[in-house]
Amino acid sequence: MSKHLRNQLLRLLLEQQSPYISGEEISKQLGCSRAAIWKHVQELRNQGYEIEARSRNGYRLISKPDRIAPEEINFYLQTEVLGKEIRYYPAITSTQESAHQWALAGAKEGSLVIADQQTTGRGRLGTSWVSPAGTGIWMSLILRPNALLKFASHFTLLAAVSVFEAIQSLSSYPIHIKWPNDLLINKKKVCGILTELKGEQDRVDYMVIGIGLNVKQNDQLPSHATSLEEAAGKQYIRAQVIAQILQRIELCYMEYVKEGFAPIRKRWEAGAQSFFGREVQAKTWNGVIKGIAEGLNDDGALIIRSEGEKRIIYSADIQMT
Incomplete structure (x- = not known):
């Protein structure tokens, strides 16, 4: 529950339209006390969020870390x-x-x-x-x-x-x-x-x-x-x-x-326009195939024209030469 409240608080701070969101409004939306809000603000600050708290105005998010939570x-x-x-x-x-x-x-x-x-x-x-x-x-x-x-x-x-x-x-x-x-x-x-x-x-x-x-x-x-x-x-x-x-x-x-x-x-x-028409080298399990990359077939396999023939590549390490 504590983590859920903290995430909800962060959502409110991220979505706030006005410069500040009051502690009263946060308390109302999250159904928690002002003391709990302050505790979660401190935890967010410890994670790298810069949050300003101003008397009579409330809270605002100034900056945030590049998190992927x-x-x-x-x-x-x-x-x-x-x-x-x-x-x-x-x-x-x-x-x-x-x-x-x-x-x-x-x-x-x-x-x-x-x-x-x-x-x-x-x-x-x-x-x-x-x-x-x-x-x-x-x-x-x-x-x-x-x-x-x-x-x-x-x-x-x-x-x-x-x-x-x-x-x-x-x-x-x-x-x-x-x-x-x-x-x-x-x-x-x-x-x-x-x-x-x-x-x-x-x-x-x-x-x-x-x-x-x-x-x-x-x-x-x-x-x-x-x-x-x-x-x-x-x-x-x-x-x-x-x-x-x-x-x-x-x-x-x-x-x-x-x-x-x-x-x-x-x-x-x-x-992949810059890839097609280029000479490539395909390292497959059965050896190396050199040729010009022409396109894909209906299966998504690569079509390489090598020595006048079309070769179909399903799996390979491709290097452009």
Whole structure:
């Protein structure tokens, strides 16, 4: 109850329209005493919120830390399903592992695991993902689509389009998609997406979409990576970015359910124009294929023209040459 009251108080401070909200009004809306309000104000200050208290006027929020706790995300969230249940961890081994455990235990569609830090974050093909505290968005979303296993790759591309469009809506800085799910700025990776699932017979039981997005500048990024703030030269509120990503995923998901893969494919290809027509090198389990990236097929696989023939790539590490 104490945490709930604190979150409700924070919501009132975030949403206040006038310069101050009186202690009497807070007490009335939250159904608690003035002493309890003061206690929660102190706790919020300890978390980094700068709150002014003025006699006869009340309280006002002057500044807030860049937190990604549920109450911060909820302030920006406008979805109907996604992100309505959130498990937040200051630090965790992997949000992906936690999401799988939660899904197996019956988590609802749209449930989200998010952490301020991952100690063993991972990417596609067994790679590690650097996830230092306070610098990025490390989250895993649980979906339960009514879909055949053979269409699972569609959701990887759907997630890439969603993050691409979310970032576009928050900044005019040019960002590009590289197959299947990397987002690049100035040819450097800013976001990676990992889609994993559990299926029964030929259908998807649940799907976990892991998203790692570098937001803040930090000296732990490898040379081939960048962050939103480093590239755009502006600051971002991570909770707002998370809410925007969830909203875009929900819109794309609803569109996919109604219209299928075709509109998602079209938007993915529009975001990957700088990728197509380029010479690429695809490292697959069966060897290396070199050629020109031409587009996607109906399954979302990459089409590469190599030595005059079309090659269909379903899984590979792609490098642009």
